[in-house]
Amino acid sequence: MINILILKIKLTKQMLPVILIMTGMALLFIFIFGKGFSQTYQPIVSLVDEDHSEASQQMSERLMDTNQYIFNVEGLDVGIDKLEKGGVLMVIYIQSGFEESLDTEDIGMNIYIKSSAIEAVSLENKVNFIVTELANNRMFADNFAAGFEGSPITIKATDIYEDVVRLSDEYPANTVLTLKADNTEVAGYDSTKHYFAGFMVFFSLFTIMFGIGTIVDEKQNRVWARQLVGPISQFKMIIANLIGNFILGIAQLTTIVLVAKYAFDIEWGGSIIALLIVLAGFSLAGTALGLFIAGFMNTEQQLGAILPTLVVSTSMLGGCMWPLSIINNKVLLFLADLTPQRWAMQGVEKVIIGNGQIADVLQATGYLVIITVVFLALSIIPYTKMRLND
Amino acid sequence: MNLLTVTNLEKSYKKIKAVKGITFHVKQGEVLGLLGPNGAGKSTTISMIATLLKPDAGEVIYNGTDIVKNPKAIQENLGYVPQEIALYPMLSGKENLMFWGRAYGLKGNTLKKRIEEVSEIIGIADRLKDKVKTYSGGMKRRLNIGVALLHNPELIIMDEPTVGIDPQSRNHILDTVLKLNKQGMTVIYTSHYMEEVEFLCSRICIMDQGEIIAEGSKEELIKQIDGARDLKLRLENYDDTLLAKIEAHPSVVSIEKSDGDIIAKIKQDTQIIKDIVDMINEHGASIMSMDVEEPNLEAVFLQLTGRMLRD
Known part of the structure; x- marks a missing residue:
């Protein structure tokens, strides 16, 4: 097995151009998004408040807490005019009666958008989140007051609403806390970090998948068959290839992380170790997926045609190009769950956006390990078939 | 063993x-x-x-x-x-x-x-x-x-x-x-x-x-193929009656013309060459060249399958 590992390392020279190009591409995009955009680009948003209520004020304050946008408080006509001329990303129009509408299903608020840019979608999600939170707080106050009906104590919901809001901020109630936990990506979403995490995962998967694709070359040249004739078991051959490629993948990802950190001053969030743990899981899962695919391919031409399509489509599906929070289709979300990129992105974002630690990436890494085991088990089918029905 | x-x-x-x-x-x-x-x-x-x-x-x-x-x-x-x-x-x-x-x-x-x-x-x-x-x-x-x-x-x-x-x-x-x-x-x-x-x-x-x-x-x-060999002849002043006479010999399997040559497939028989030369002389034909090709595996394959090895 060590013999095959040494061989794989020697053969890495063959792949050096691909590795260098993919690493360079990932670093280039990280540099562009990490340095070029993140510190200078803040979209401008028109905020129109016609309600002038406590709720609309809270809405405005919470939106402004997001440092990624510049909010101009102005009239609706001015805002729409700017939107049409491309001067603002979005107009958030809080209509008169907004506060009362929070008790109904018809919220008194309109959002005007011209582009479907990721920043606009992200802000729209945030607006929805805040509205839900405000509505929940009001509902909680109403229910609390209703609980005292018929008792000697009289409590009006409007009297305690302020306290509920204060308490929900200081000591978030379970419901709100759950919402925040489920919407980390939306609540504190940083699209530039999402982009460079996405590019890192996307480009490194190319190297990982093409790395394991050397098996197809070995099959084509009958080297694989020749190894099968020898005393090495096929299981050991597969595991050696898996380990060799895993090392290649994690080496590339570590290089990207370290070069980006020390050469471009990219902030990788809470814990580099946590980041590397999730990336190790991703390298393993990507390798297992590549192994499975390579089992069905007979020529490098076939692999060359299939792999880019597969990597690009699963990367789109898995959230490398845009956050999965903007997707509602359950089928797409289910398919996304099957891709290694989806869990890699979740883990990476927890670290670099949510300042997550090792414990925060264990779930994503666990899913990546499950994907590894599943694809490794499925790989038995093509490789066994290859041996017995060559 | x-x-x-x-x-x-x-x-x-x-x-x-x-x-x-x-x-x-x-x-x-x-x-x-x-x-x-x-x-x-x-x-x-x-x-x-x-x-x-x-x-x-x-x-x-x-x-x-x-x-x-x-x-x-x-x-x-x-x-x-x-x-x-x-x-x-x-x-x-x-x-x-x-x-x-x-x-x-x-x-x-x-x-x-x-x-x-x-x-x-x-x-x-x-x-x-x-x-x-x-x-x-x-x-x-x-x-x-x-x-x-x-x-x-x-x-x-x-x-x-x-x-x-x-x-x-x-x-x-x-x-x-x-x-x-x-x-x-x-x-x-x-x-x-x-x-x-x-x-x-x-x-x-x-x-x-x-x-x-x-x-x-x-x-x-x-x-297995009775040691069949090819006898390649180039003759002058002959006609088909001579070929028919040669083919009738018990040790001749077949005879055919190919690019001016006559190829007779003959069995392993020490007398056969002498018999054929006698027949040619009696007929008044002249022998320009004569070549006996030793039997090989190609001939075996041809005889067994009717095809050449590299067909």
Whole structure:
């Protein structure tokens, strides 16, 4: 097995151009998004408040807490005019009666958008989140007051609403806390970090998948068959290839992380170790997926045609190009769950956006390990078939 | 003593029956040739012996063990030379030999010594450090064989090892096979080149359409077709009555005209040549040239199948 590992390392020279190009591409995009955009680009948003209520004020304050946008408080006509001329990303129009509408299903608020840019979608999600939170707080106050009906104590919901809001901020109630936990990506979403995490995962998967694709070359040249004739078991051959490629993948990802950190001053969030743990899981899962695919391919031409399509489509599906929070289709979300990129992105974002630690990436890494085991088990089918029905 | 016994071996690919219940054996220390045209089932047969393919039916007994059930029994003692050049072109010859040597459990000085010995045998000692991709076709073929010799196998299977190479490299390979056999190595050699099989093999199985249609030494196989030879004549002043008279001779199998020549297929008979010359003289015709072609395996194959080996 060590013999095959040494061989794989020697053969890495063959792949050096691909590795260098993919690493360079990932670093280039990280540099562009990490340095070029993140510190200078803040979209401008028109905020129109016609309600002038406590709720609309809270809405405005919470939106402004997001440092990624510049909010101009102005009239609706001015805002729409700017939107049409491309001067603002979005107009958030809080209509008169907004506060009362929070008790109904018809919220008194309109959002005007011209582009479907990721920043606009992200802000729209945030607006929805805040509205839900405000509505929940009001509902909680109403229910609390209703609980005292018929008792000697009289409590009006409007009297305690302020306290509920204060308490929900200081000591978030379970419901709100759950919402925040489920919407980390939306609540504190940083699209530039999402982009460079996405590019890192996307480009490194190319190297990982093409790395394991050397098996197809070995099959084509009958080297694989020749190894099968020898005393090495096929299981050991597969595991050696898996380990060799895993090392290649994690080496590339570590290089990207370290070069980006020390050469471009990219902030990788809470814990580099946590980041590397999730990336190790991703390298393993990507390798297992590549192994499975390579089992069905007979020529490098076939692999060359299939792999880019597969990597690009699963990367789109898995959230490398845009956050999965903007997707509602359950089928797409289910398919996304099957891709290694989806869990890699979740883990990476927890670290670099949510300042997550090792414990925060264990779930994503666990899913990546499950994907590894599943694809490794499925790989038995093509490789066994290859041996017995060559 | 039989080193390998193959009994009723069968293999199908979907509806195509590639090997149809063949039976043969390989004696310790012999070179057995599997001769047949492309598609005869030779490669499928040796892939089953090499444990690469699982037969649909039949058994392959190696040193008393059924290797269909227990492939490990043969794997460590088998050297396999595939038809393709199964090497890593980006590595040097030495790196290739080291990888395959280690794959068979060789290490340290033993491996180093074997690499030196094998590279001498195959004649690439001076190019060991060069990348395989820079080798000529013949050198790649020789290294392809060398890889299979490293662990000093008891049995070596060579699947058309001389395809697409120059005559010089081919001769080198054939000499190497003979040398190895003299050292005690048992060889199964497949080819569709009759001359190679005739030159190398002590016993030959002729395969066609998944079956062994004849088996034995070269002499035994030729005997099976009554030692038929071709008598090639170029005559002047003759007509068809002379040809009819020659064809009527009991030792003449057939007669035909080809590009001005007359080719008579004749049986092994010491008198026949003299009889034909007498007939020509009696007829008043003149003999411009006469050539007797000794019977070969091509003739055997032709007689048994009605086709040429390379059809």
